[in-house]
Amino acid sequence: CHSKVMSLVVDAVQATIGASEPWPDDVILYQQYQVEQITLPDYAQCLAVETFLHMCGLRFRVEQRTNAEEMSPSGKVPFIQVGPYLVSEFDPVVGFVSTKGFSLSQNLTDTERSEMRAYISMIENILGNAELYMAWLYPDIAAEVTKPRYGCCYPWPLSWVLPWWKQRDVRARLEANDWASKTCEEVCGEVRTCCQALSERLEKKKFFFGDKPTELDAMVFGHLYTLLTTILPGGHFTAVVQDFDNL
Incomplete structure (x- = not known):
């Protein structure tokens, strides 16, 4: 802290x-x-x-x-x-x-800016935790993908010890946020709820606020593109995101 x-x-x-x-x-x-x-x-x-x-x-x-x-x-x-x-x-x-004078949301009203911040917070709290859960706590993905990748650039025994430490830290963080005890189905449900809220906000528009991208558009792209293009055992998140065509 x-x-x-x-x-x-x-x-x-x-x-x-x-x-x-x-x-x-x-x-x-x-x-x-x-x-x-x-x-x-x-x-x-x-x-x-x-x-x-x-x-x-x-x-x-x-x-x-x-x-x-x-x-x-x-x-x-x-x-x-x-x-x-x-x-x-x-x-x-x-x-x-x-x-430095660069902002994507400078033309938003105070109300719109507050609403944008709320969506960003939702993404951080839901998609951020869901990604950590799936990468480090879902057994098949942690063992077959995350741990080997995280330790690949280090010699043994660091290649084994460092991923173990990282997994322990992630578990502690998710336990503090009441995410570690969730099932995979519950985590996917959280992701679906987040995507539903974003989809309803976007509707048929190109951007979430106005006719130009904001910080929210950048964050949504970063997370959803990653979930759609990263090949993982089970493909749980990919299937959820693909249900929302406008995203």
């Missing part, structure tokens, strides 16, 4: 200090190796941030590192390096970018 608070403080200070400086040409987004190493939950987060930066028209390049998590100020990916500043995860990156 203390480390999370400190990370938020650091991100806030960095955003304040960096606000007066223009967006540089050498911004780097760090993540794990995409083909061999990155796991389902991390890929969804990385893709959401990449999509957001692209939607803002900002220049950056992706650097893949085996120890991207350890390099991150919050211990999570992705994170961006903007000059001397390191900013990790979706919300802090959005906040930092806004201090």
Whole structure:
């Protein structure tokens, strides 16, 4: 908890200090190796941030590192390096970018902005936890996909120990959120509820708010594209998402 608070403080200070400086040409987004190493939950987060930066028209390049998590100020990916500043995860990156004068939701009303934040929170709480559950707690996927990928870049015994530690940490997090005790069917039901809410909001429109993409569109794309294109034993989430054609 203390480390999370400190990370938020650091991100806030960095955003304040960096606000007066223009967006540089050498911004780097760090993540794990995409083909061999990155796991389902991390890929969804990385893709959401990449999509957001692209939607803002900002220049950056992706650097893949085996120890991207350890390099991150919050211990999570992705994170961006903007000059001397390191900013990790979706919300802090959005906040930092806004201090540079780039925002996808600047034309929304206060009510629309609050509603957008509520949908983003729903995605983080439902899809984020569901991805962690399926990747690390669903036995077949954890054993056949997630653990081998997470440990692939390390020599034995680290290739066994590090995935075990990560799984333990994820289980503790999901237990704290009352997700660890859910069945696979219950988790899929949560995902369906989330997709239903997003589908009803989008209706037949191209974007969730107005005629331009917002931060919500970037986050939805990151998560749903990952769920649709990642081949996992059972294909549980893919089947759920495919039921919502407009998404």
